[in-house]
Amino acid sequence: xxxxxxxxxxxxxxxxxxxLLVRMHGLMLKARLLEERxxxxxxxGDGYFWIGGPGEEAFNVPLGLLIDKGSGPQHDYCHFHYxxxxxxxxxxxxxxxxxxxxxxxxxxxxxxxxxxxGHYSRREWNVVPVSSPIEVQYSIAPGTALAQxxxxxRGISIVTGGDAGTxxxxxxxxxxxxxxxxxxxxxxxIVTNNHYGISTRSEGQHGETRxxxxxxxxxxxxxxxxxxxxxxxxxxxxxxxxxxxxxxKPFMLEAVLSRLHGHSSASGANAVLDEADCLKGFERTMxxxxxxxxxxxxxxxxEFTLELQEAHKKVRDEPQPTGDTIFDHVFSERDxxxxxx
Amino acid sequence: MSTxxxxxxxxxHVAEERLGVxxxxxxxxxxxxxxxxxxxQGLKTTWNSPLDERGIVGAAIGLALAGQRSVAEVQFCxxxxxxxxxxxxxxxxxxxxxxxxxxxxxxxMPVGSGIRGSIYHSHSFDAIATHIPGFKIAIPSTxxxxxxxxxxxxxxxxxxxxxxxxxxxxxxxxxxEEIPGEPGDDKALSRLIDAPLGDRSKWQPQWPDTxxxxxxxxxxxxxxPGRDLTVVSYGRTLPVCTRAAEELVxxxxxxxxxxxxxxxxxxxxxxxxxxxxxxxxxxVNEDTEVTNFGEHxxxxxxxxxxxxxxxxxxxxxxxHIPGIGLADNLEMASVPQLASIRTxxxxxxxxxx
Ligand SMILES: Cc1ncc(C[n+]2csc(CCOP(=O)(O)OP(=O)(O)O)c2C)c(N)n1
Numbered sequence: 001x002x003x004x005x006x007x008x009x010x011x012x013x014x015x016x017x018x019x020l021l022v023r024m025h026g027l028m029l030k031a032r033l034l035e036e037r038x039x040x041x042x043x044x045g046d047g048y049f050w051i052g053g054p055g056e057e058a059f060n061v062p063l064g065l066l067i068d069k070g071s072g073p074q075h076d077y078c079h080f081h082y083x084x085x086x087x088x089x090x091x092x093x094x095x096x097x098x099x100x101x102x103x104x105x106x107x108x109x110x111x112x113x114x115x116x117x118g119h120y121s122r123r124e125w126n127v128v129p130v131s132s133p134i135e136v137q138y139s140i141a142p143g144t145a146l147a148q149x150x151x152x153x154r155g156i157s158i159v160t161g162g163d164a165g166t167x168x169x170x171x172x173x174x175x176x177x178x179x180x181x182x183x184x185x186x187x188x189x190i191v192t193n194n195h196y197g198i199s200t201r202s203e204g205q206h207g208e209t210r211x212x213x214x215x216x217x218x219x220x221x222x223x224x225x226x227x228x229x230x231x232x233x234x235x236x237x238x239x240x241x242x243x244x245x246x247x248x249k250p251f252m253l254e255a256v257l258s259r260l261h262g263h264s265s266a267s268g269a270n271a272v273l274d275e276a277d278c279l280k281g282f283e284r285t286m287x288x289x290x291x292x293x294x295x296x297x298x299x300x301x302x303e304f305t306l307e308l309q310e311a312h313k314k315v316r317d318e319p320q321p322t323g324d325t326i327f328d329h330v331f332s333e334r335d336x337x338x339x340x341x
Numbered sequence: 342m343s344t345x346x347x348x349x350x351x352x353x354h355v356a357e358e359r360l361g362v363x364x365x366x367x368x369x370x371x372x373x374x375x376x377x378x379x380x381x382q383g384l385k386t387t388w389n390s391p392l393d394e395r396g397i398v399g400a401a402i403g404l405a406l407a408g409q410r411s412v413a414e415v416q417f418c419x420x421x422x423x424x425x426x427x428x429x430x431x432x433x434x435x436x437x438x439x440x441x442x443x444x445x446x447x448x449x450m451p452v453g454s455g456i457r458g459s460i461y462h463s464h465s466f467d468a469i470a471t472h473i474p475g476f477k478i479a480i481p482s483t484x485x486x487x488x489x490x491x492x493x494x495x496x497x498x499x500x501x502x503x504x505x506x507x508x509x510x511x512x513x514x515x516x517x518e519e520i521p522g523e524p525g526d527d528k529a530l531s532r533l534i535d536a537p538l539g540d541r542s543k544w545q546p547q548w549p550d551t552x553x554x555x556x557x558x559x560x561x562x563x564x565x566p567g568r569d570l571t572v573v574s575y576g577r578t579l580p581v582c583t584r585a586a587e588e589l590v591x592x593x594x595x596x597x598x599x600x601x602x603x604x605x606x607x608x609x610x611x612x613x614x615x616x617x618x619x620x621x622x623x624x625v626n627e628d629t630e631v632t633n634f635g636e637h638x639x640x641x642x643x644x645x646x647x648x649x650x651x652x653x654x655x656x657x658x659x660x661h662i663p664g665i666g667l668a669d670n671l672e673m674a675s676v677p678q679l680a681s682i683r684t685x686x687x688x689x690x691x692x693x694x
Contacts, residue, residue, distance in 0.1 A: 072407075072408065073407050073408070077403075077406070077407065108439075110438070110439075111437060111438060111439050112439030112440075114436070114437060114439060115437055119437075121437070121438040121439075121441055121442065122441070123438070123441045123442050128406050128434075128442065129434055129437050129438045129441075129442060131430055131433075131437070133426050133429075133430070136399070136426060136427060136430055138399075139395050139396055139398070139399025139400075139427060140399045140400075140402045140403045140406070140427075140430070141399075141403060142396070142399065142400050142403055143399060143400040143401060143402055143403015143404040143405070143406065143407065144403040144404070144406055144407040145403070146364070146400060146403065146404060146407075147363075147403070147404055147407030147408070147409050148407070150363070157403075169395060169423075170395060170399070173391075173393055173395050173396040173399060176391050176393060176396065177390075177391060177393070177396050177399075177400060180391065182388075182389075328436075328439075328440065329435050329436045329438075329439060329440035330435070330436050330474060330475055331435070331475070331477075331499050332435045332440070332443045332498045332499055333498070334443065334498060335443075335445070335496075335498040336408060336443045336445070336498065337361060337408055337409070337410055337443075337445055337498070340498075
């Protein structure tokens, strides 16, 4: 069951400021507590299904911090999958909105109670709707990247997904379309490799040594990194993004990381104890480097826990969508291309 | 007088010049070929994509999300079956995001039989298309309608499927049905906009000045009026129905022929009004008959018009078989033809309780 990674004792480089590390810690902690709250909601019957990203915080939080958030081709387009809660949080999303989607309330800003938790959508930040079919986002992302290439500037498209999903044809589509010599695209192709597709270990299914090796055949720059280390993740993401922004070419980043509550509520969502926990490792590092004390971290944890508890209570009383709304938004009357809002 | 394929090219020219289309793309869509059926010759925003239908549909969705208007071509509808889930995505982006995002794109593809295309160049797509909510779906039966419907798809803020009946691509418009501004002389139009054979590197099309003519999606067209029987069709079978109707005049049967031309939204009001007048209705299309779009129309007819009917409503559609065989006899036996349509019309017109 072990992912083969040692518990992370992050060798954080000096070029990340203490302030940034403290900020990342806060977001990682909040992201973890958010997922734990969502799992609790599921177990208490305040939601039908849970899926999310506990264990991916060390990668997802830096990703969110580095994204140029905004609307339109001058900002980054985000083609996420269902484990990016930490990224959304780091981008500035309110945790209560994830709870709303968990409870499928009418107030859920991502889907109005239509979709599972973790299926974000936010046009004002270029977060395109997360969709359940594995890997389709890899076929769609080249389209936004194409628009960005034409628009000029530094906006890029970012696509994320798991390791098992790379077996789908969409992954090959992404590599081919991103690297066409006629028009290479500013696309950051991310694979978060937790070595699992639900219950199936990758070793029996994938012959490639590293997923990132597949980029080489397309002359796409690539790297495999320790996604359990927030310092490494931050620095590698920053470097990869800078390359894509500047060169207007694709880059593939494979982040090896842990899955700490199994696949989803369908597999019980219980804590997994034999995989490296990026948060624990980072907290030890923060203590050792005297950037935070245990007491400070405990206080923060208590504060966030309370905040999420309050949010949970609030969401419980919020209205559900009504049945007469099912036909709303099948078609749009508003023309965004023309400039309608 | 344009052919349907020329009409499509004229519409795409208008769309890239005046309606903000940024990308017209697909397999062999750009130079040198300009489309397997020449629909995209000489246009300025065309480009060739990798041979990857999922990639084509995915890129069209991505472009739409980034606020671009694109027209993506899938070379034959027979090859879009591997992309149904991406079409599902396109059809649900607005709805799944509770109205936050739009997905304005047009996917066009040749459909249907009639060119002896064998098993894999003869499939229809209207039955599956109408099973993908969130899309608007148009299928023209004349060049002028191809022009007007395509322009409507392109400016629509929603995803649209534009199905082009292969059998009608080379058919010319009838007098009185021209696109305003096109030269009346076929040869003159061809000289202006058809690429020469051989080296085209120096060729430039000369576009006639044609207008922004929009044919509203959801409005049927009554091709000919008639008091005895209503026939509702679209695509390849529509002109065949019209011909059969003309032949039946000598038998004393007056058939009203309606071209649905937009399958979603569709013009139920027009169908209903006609059936209320005639009391008899035949739906004709060439997709396989089980869970066929015509079956939906039949069901609605029975639900809403049962007591106004003088005879059981009928559907004439393609045989429920995996494909259409190449040999002439096989194709003729697989999908409605003039004789079978004529017989079905006559039987229904004469059927008595
Ligand atoms: C196209 C498709 N097939 C199957 C599923 C069911 N499914 C959901 S998640 C999953 C495993 C995905 O594994 P991976 O890509 O490694 O991502 P992870 O969940 O491990 O992050 C499967 C098979 C799906 N959602 N979509």
